[in-house]
Amino acid sequence: MAREYTHLEQNRLEKLERLRSLGIEPYPTRAERSHTSLEAIQAFEQREASGKPEGLEVTLAGRLRSMRTMGKITFAHIEDGAGRVQLFFRADDVGQEGLELFNREFDLGDFIQASGEMFRTRTQEVTLRVRSFRMLAKAITPLPAAKDEVVDGQVVRHATLADPERRYRQRYADLAINPEVRQVFRARAAIVRALREFLDARDFIEVETPILQPIYGGAAARPFVTHHNQLKQQLYLRISFELYLKRLLVGNLERVYEIGRDFRNEGVDRTHNPEFTQLEFYVAYADYLQVMELTEQMVAYVAEKVLGKLTLTYQGAEINLAPPWKRLALRDGLLGASGIDIHAHPTASSLLAEMRKIGMQADAHAPRGKLIDALLSEKLEPTLTQPTFLYDYPRDISPLAKSKPGDPQTVERFEGFIAGMELCNAFTELNDPLDQEARFLEMGRDYGADDEQRHPMDEDYLRAMRYGMPPNGGFGMGIDRLTMLLTGSANIREVILFPHLREREGEP
RNA sequence: GGGCGCGUAGCUCAAUGGUAGAGCAGUGGCCUUUUAAGCCAUUGGUUGAAGGUUCGAGCCCUUCCGCGCUCACCA
Structure with missing residues (x-):
């Protein structure tokens, strides 16, 4: 299938080629990192507490999530698995050419590596004063996120990927831009x-x-059916x-x-x-x-x-x-929720008649157990908070x-x-x-x-x-x-x- | 499978049946402490798809595709 790039992607592909023509590999084989964003910030704060904040040299790596270019300086944030940290690029530190390279050829979403000394800006944010930096992986497709800001330490997204279909089909993009989604799956692992x-x-x-079973069992459910070619055998994916x-x-x-x-x-x-x-x-x-x-x-x-x-x-x-x-006998629970005493209705037909009296629709051929299950699902289960x-x-x-x-x-x-x-x-x-x-x-x-x-x-x-x-x-x-x-x-x-x-x- | 709703620029959203727009992103500038940075300029659209009604359809109708909610189904 012929891929059609959007104009934004074409723009980034051109940057990719320009990087290569400058002898810069946009997907280098190796990366270095001395600290995560969180570790670097904490290490700096510890030094501050001991009275000697200067001299903390670190190498950080992460995804570019924001850029603010201001002539001879640029501020940016990178995000890694632990959080975010601000980078400060100054022509005095990285050279005029270095700053222009960053401003022109680096984009939001790129993975980069940056080394330098940690410091605190005038607005009191712990920041890396970048002395050297390099591309780790160029992003061709822009992340489906607009800008976000940090208010009282909380990241506020002003426009982000919200379409549930897109979030599920492209979970990688969902995870990349929605930190609370990452948190759900960390919780799941925990x-x-x-x-x-x-x-x-x-x-x-x-x-x-x-998982492949010749006979499925252990639950009442329809199975997926598959086939083993050499054994010439029908197999089922397990239902339990x-x-x-x-x-x-x-x-x-x-x-x-x-x-x-x-x-x-x-x-x-x-x-x-x-x-x-x-x-x-x-x-x-x-x-x-x-x-x-x-x-x-x-x-x-x-x-x-x-x-x-x-x-x-x-x-x-x-x-x-x-x-x-709480422990509740099924019979008592059903009696309380529906008024029907299942012990008083030992046959399916008797129970069915009683369920219809309270307005329930049920399959006339269902066995008694299935009727009880229907009664449970409809009347009792929703009340069990x-x-x-x-x-x-x-x-x-x-x-x-x-x-x-x-x-x-x-x-x-x-x-x-x-x-x-x-x-x-x-x-x-x-x-x-x-x-x-x-x-x-x-x-x-x-x-x-x-x-x-x-x-x-x-x-x-x-x-x-x-x-x-x-x-x-x-x-x-x-x-x-x-x-x-x-x-x-x-x-x-x-x-x-x-x-x-x-x-x-x-x-x- | 039924009912209701939704689908517009990369993202988030506008647009009485009458020239498809905004913010952000992008692009070109200015800017040495910004943080949704700011300022100036600017590119970008088969309005999910295909038909139909109409002088004219993003909007109305039909069918299809996908998603959401809901009902049915479901140990």
Whole structure:
């Protein structure tokens, strides 16, 4: 495809050629840096405090973000990963030719390196008095940012990249000019790090299980289908890690976790992306009540590490993550939110009739569990602002969870909700191979052979279970949603670096 | 998939159906402590795409493309 450069890009390409004709390589192989912007400023302030500010020689590197040319002097700011620092170019220091080279051939967005002595200007800004400088990487395309200013230490952008489509498609440009976006992804990394710390400190081992699976399972979701050429085998991208992680419990790995990507071939909205990051862990000899305690401790630990506190504001709601979180039986929660007692309606038809009475529309052929799930999503979930564990779910939508003693239609399962969002899902895991086989068969009946959401029979998983699986508690949590919560992001795309958008002609 | 909305210069945005503009960026000047620097001058447009209505369309109509919100769907 023939590339058409804008006149701004053509202008910069001409500068590139002029640099080369002067013997200056616009993309040199090596760079040097003695300090980050922040380190240089802090080092200078320390010297000031000790009474001898002069003589701090540094070499800085970063992206040119502002330039103010004033005849025989030029002020500029460069930005690096740590922040910004002002550069001061003076003809007396860099020579008339040096100053003109900088003014004429260097542009906003270029990466440069500059050496000199740190000082404080008349307006009291800690600044590098540049003695030498060089191009590190010429930018051809101008950043989609206009000017910005610093008011009381805060960068104020007067016009910046705001179009969400452009921000997601060109995340590199979004990151380059919007520091708060960088901050979201630093927070995301800190969240994952804190989760690992928490689990590693409790004798969990981190494992990796197959992403390409011959049989998908562990959740009710439509999979992505792919194919291995040499094996001539259809494979699925995993929709959960569950069945592989529990095989490891059979192998006497008592505490395992995995953090990785799940893929679900379903709708995209503000809390769903077709690929998303999940944490799952399994603990031998634990039940769902112990997992509940571990969950609230873990999320509180992460918040403490990432935010330094247990309270946060999400979309205007004050949320307190301090344990213990509220516990609410699903039956009681639904009764309170909808007036319907699901125990009084043991059949799908009876429950459906009751839901229609309160104005809900529901699929006439849905099994009872799916109706309960619809009731939960529509009536109860939006009301669960403070951290809440809903517990004791219907057996028929929980084929991998163990029944409650004395109540075979209910399983020991809980979901955690915060800010009206489902955050996690956990149960006392079913470890009875005969019961498990019966559940798979039930699912086959309830969903019909053509429903991709039904759990396919996984014979190998049953075989593993027949060798004996210790009683255990299992847990899954969406890292993206946790990140949304802890960074105040309203849309899952704000916490995924490269979210999926519809393909555009000529673009990825 | 349905509904509503949006798409104009590199960026942020204007423009009763009547000559497509502004600020910033860019370009050419002036300027040795500026910080949205200032001052003077100036370049830059297939108004998302294709049709239609009209003497005349950025604006009205149709279709298509993309995005946002929302509903449906969704462990």
